[in-house]
Amino acid sequence: MHEITLTVNGMIRQVEVPGRRLLSDCLRHDLGLTGTHVGCEHGVCGCCTVLLDGEPVRSCLTFAVTVDGHDITTVEGLAARDGTMSPVQRAFGECHGLQCGFCTPGFLCTVTALLRENPAPTEQEVLEGISGNLCRCTGYQNIIKSVHRAAEIMAEERRADADSEQPGEEIV
Amino acid sequence: MKPPPFDYHAPRSLGEALDALAEAGEHGKVLAGGQSLIPMLNMRLAAPAHLVDINRLSELATLDVGPDGVRVGALARHAQVERSERVAAVQPLLREALRLVAHPVIRNRGTVVGSLAHADPAAELPAVLALLGGSVRLARPGVTRDVPAADFFVGPLESAVESGELAVSAFFPALLPRSGTAFREVARRHGDYALAGIAALVRLDDDLRITSATVACVSVGPVPVVVDVTAACGHRPPATADWASAAWAVQDRVDPETDIHATADYRRHLTGVLAEQALRDAAREATGA
Numbered sequence: 264m265h266e267i268t269l270t271v272n273g274m275i276r277q278v279e280v281p282g283r284r285l286l287s288d289c290l291r292h293d294l295g296l297t298g299t300h301v302g303c304e305h306g307v308c309g310c311c312t313v314l315l316d317g318e319p320v321r322s323c324l325t326f327a328v329t330v331d332g333h334d335i336t337t338v339e340g341l342a343a344r345d346g347t348m349s350p351v352q353r354a355f356g357e358c359h360g361l362q363c364g365f366c367t368p369g370f371l372c373t374v375t376a377l378l379r380e381n382p383a384p385t386e387q388e389v390l391e392g393i394s395g396n397l398c399r400c401t402g403y404q405n406i407i408k409s410v411h412r413a414a415e416i417m418a419e420e421r422r423a424d425a426d427s428e429q430p431g432e433e434i435v
Numbered sequence: 436m437k438p439p440p441f442d443y444h445a446p447r448s449l450g451e452a453l454d455a456l457a458e459a460g461e462h463g464k465v466l467a468g469g470q471s472l473i474p475m476l477n478m479r480l481a482a483p484a485h486l487v488d489i490n491r492l493s494e495l496a497t498l499d500v501g502p503d504g505v506r507v508g509a510l511a512r513h514a515q516v517e518r519s520e521r522v523a524a525v526q527p528l529l530r531e532a533l534r535l536v537a538h539p540v541i542r543n544r545g546t547v548v549g550s551l552a553h554a555d556p557a558a559e560l561p562a563v564l565a566l567l568g569g570s571v572r573l574a575r576p577g578v579t580r581d582v583p584a585a586d587f588f589v590g591p592l593e594s595a596v597e598s599g600e601l602a603v604s605a606f607f608p609a610l611l612p613r614s615g616t617a618f619r620e621v622a623r624r625h626g627d628y629a630l631a632g633i634a635a636l637v638r639l640d641d642d643l644r645i646t647s648a649t650v651a652c653v654s655v656g657p658v659p660v661v662v663d664v665t666a667a668c669g670h671r672p673p674a675t676a677d678w679a680s681a682a683w684a685v686q687d688r689v690d691p692e693t694d695i696h697a698t699a700d701y702r703r704h705l706t707g708v709l710a711e712q713a714l715r716d717a718a719r720e721a722t723g724a
Contacts, residue, residue, distance in 0.1 A: 265443065282443030282486065283476075304436060305474035312540055318514075319540045324473040328443055329466070329490050373540060394625045395538025 267331035271296065272340025280327045287311040289327035290337055298338040298368050302397070309396030312369040313337050319376040338368035341375060350416040351375050351409075360409030362400035369396050374410050383414055438476035444487045452489055453576045453601060459485035461598040466490070467509060470537070470545035471553045487601075495603060500525050504569070504608040509601065513542035513550070525609045527720075528567070528616035528634065532559040535618060538626045551587070552602045554594040557628040557654040559618065561588055565659040566616075566634045566651035569607045573600045581606075588658035613639040615720025619713040620653060621705050623696070629653050630697045631705035633685075635713035637673070639721045644670050648681060648718075650710050655689040655702055662688045664714070673718035682711040 264279045271294060278293045287304075290296045290313070302308035304323045311322040314336035341349045351374050354360065361367045370393065377384065377392040384392060389410045398406060444459075446452035456463050464483035466472060467490070475481040489495060489510060497508035500521040507516055516522055517533040536542055536550065536559055550560040551571055564571070564584040571587050573580050573596055582595045589595055596602055610616060620632030632653030640646045648668045652660040664681035671677075691702035 281440065283438040283440055285437070285473075285477075288437070304477050306470060306541060309538075309540065315543075318543045320544050321470075321540060323477070324470055324541075324544065326443075326466070326469070326473070326488070328445065329469070329488055331445075377539075391625070392539060395540045 265328045265331070267328055269327070269330065269332075270334045272336055278327070282326065282328055284327045285323050286313070286325040286327045286330060286335070287322035290322060290335070293327075296337050296339055300365055300368050302365070307397070308366070308369070309373065310366050310369040312372045312396065314372055314376060317376065317379070319373045336372070338371050341371055349375065350420065351378065351413040354413035354416055355406075355409045358405050358409040358412050360401065360406045361398075366396060366398045366400075370398070370406060374413060377410070378414055378417060382417060384410070436477050436479060438473065439479060439482040441483055441486045444485060445491060446487065446489070447491055449492055449494060449574075449601075449603070450576070452487055452492060453574060455485070455487045456601055457576050457599045459483075459487065459599070463487055463599065465552070465601055467549040468512060468545040470541050471549065471555070489601070497604070498522065502609060504567075504606055505529065506604050506606045507547045508604050509546065509548040511547055513545045513547060514539070516547050517542060526567070526607050526616075527610060528563055528618060528636075529607060531616070531618045532563045532634065535559050535620055535622075535629070535632075541626075548602050548605050551605050552594050552596055554588050554590075554592055554658070555628075556588075556591050556656060556658055559620070559629070559632065559634070559653060562632065562634045562651040562653045562659040563618075564605060564607065565661050566636050566649060567608050569605060571595075571602050572604045572606070573597075574603045575600050579603075585661075590657045611638065613641070613643075613721055615717040615722070617713040617716030617720065619709045619716070621709065631655060631691070631702045631709055633706065633709040633713040635710070635717040637714060637717040637721045639673070639718075643672050643722060645673065645676055645718070646670070648676075648714055650685055650713065652685065652689050652706055652710075655691040655706050660689050664710075668714070673715070673722060676718065678711045678714055681714055682707040685710040 290299045300310040302310035306324045313322045444455040462484035466488045495508040495510035499506040523530045570581045570583045587595045620629035622629045634651045638647045647665045667681040667684040668676045686707040691699045693699045
């Protein structure tokens, strides 16, 4: 067994795991964070995607011991501390970007990182960005809409932030 | 499914890693990105007794770019190499091929050297190394050797890495002046392993006539199949080169197999079509270079 320390959604968590414990199982079984879903367990479906030091990775293709000392964000950590859904979460709700919801945690983590790196992706960039996540319900159209909508919401919020920081410029 | 149990080793230096691998011998396996190894463990297709995790060896997360080429350390992730402008300037084929490797999320973890050591004949990077005539540096305690690409890929999922050895880096030669490269492949879905694929390299002389044309074929043999089609193209400018003959020459040299994804005939057909497209693209790049 190995004693490891992970920072999960901003909280320091210590856990004892065998070498073969997948990060997905560590999150779900050892830490009780069942928001991360496990679909195929060989890296194809993308459901188990979490953010490792901010970058999306497959938690089913990562050993928990390997990421000892690192920072993990799961779907439980995407909303603000007061429970306000993140722009990506709101957009998926608004655009009906989910049906059964099984694949949704993976999509939310993937898209959160995608928009952080590329705040205004083209249609092609969105397709490429979510190509590693499978959804068996939606036919993807509403997921793609959700990504664009999330980009819009984030842009609106940035504009609002900029405006509130420079009130003097509002004078007409 | 879950991985079978193994003894986990987390060396803190290259020396420690080499010692651990030497001790484990044939029962040891290196864990880098794990994007090929962990699926195999999860599906119980592999069950090494010892896993030596090199993820803490930041000294291997290197990317040395010089005028001669790019040396990629064992812990350099696909995404890191793909994003590097310096790499793209020296050898543009790497970025072009890396964009075809699985999905962006896989490329955040997967390593270039790991893809080479995995030696999947359906993968892009082995074909790139074989086409460019690169090499892989292997180490064991006190001994380092460079293995040229032509000797490195031994068979499907089999490389020249011996028990107790670690692939510490790979070298991809730079693109020479008046040279161009291209990568073309056909996959059922974006990010899937290709049914067939071609990496092409074309060099021109000062009069812009073809002096060499080579392709490396993906998914149509036990290892990347490198075919020199210089003679078939003819010592002519790209506009009048005999690309169709070159494509035939490539088709003749490959020996694909039928599986649930495609018949051997279809893979052969694709190989010819893609070879002509990739050679034309590479020649166009060379003309502008």
